[in-house]
Amino acid sequence: MFEITDDDYCLEPEQWYQLLANMEASAPTFPAAFGDKIKRINCYISTWRASDWKNWVCLFALIFLHDRLPDYDYYYFDLLSEAMTLATSRSISRVDLATIHKNLTIFIEYYERDVYQYKWGRWSAMLSVYHHLIHIVDYIELAGPAWVF
Numbered sequence: 240m241f242e243i244t245d246d247d248y249c250l251e252p253e254q255w256y257q258l259l260a261n262m263e264a265s266a267p268t269f270p271a272a273f274g275d276k277i278k279r280i281n282c283y284i285s286t287w288r289a290s291d292w293k294n295w296v297c298l299f300a301l302i303f304l305h306d307r308l309p310d311y312d313y314y315y316f317d318l319l320s321e322a323m324t325l326a327t328s329r330s331i332s333r334v335d336l337a338t339i340h341k342n343l344t345i346f347i348e349y350y351e352r353d354v355y356q357y358k359w360g361r362w363s364a365m366l367s368v369y370h371h372l373i374h375i376v377d378y379i380e381l382a383g384p385a386w387v388f
């Protein structure tokens with residue numbers, strides 16, 4: 240499950256095991272109004288639905304990765320989380336669209352510079368989903384909030 244790299248954002252296996260234990264311990268206290276209960280990422284990731292990924296990015300990851308990711312990387316993940324939270328809300332203003340666009344642009348620049356690093360050997364990090372983030376605002380303007388599509 241773990242591929243250890245020299246990248247600062249790469250969590251050590253011990254950190255992942257603690258994160259997983261924290262997820263499991265938190266599950267009984269997660270309010271049902273927010274959706275399905277917390278599922279351990281290592282056991283259920285292959286069965287996660289869009290709602291599970293939304294909960295991970297918008298709710299859980301910021302909590303579970305706080306003090307685990309370096310501040311530098313956490314900052315950019317927080318921008319992604321805020322953008323996705325706004326993009327999937329029931330109502331989105333023009334100000335929200337500008338924030339989504341700004342945050343995703345900054346996140347994509349970080350991702351390309353610090354994760355992909357413009358290196359062929361790291362090409363596997365450049366999944367098409369990261370390219371689609373650039374177009375989220377266009378999709379929202381065409382189809383409405385991301386929960387619609």
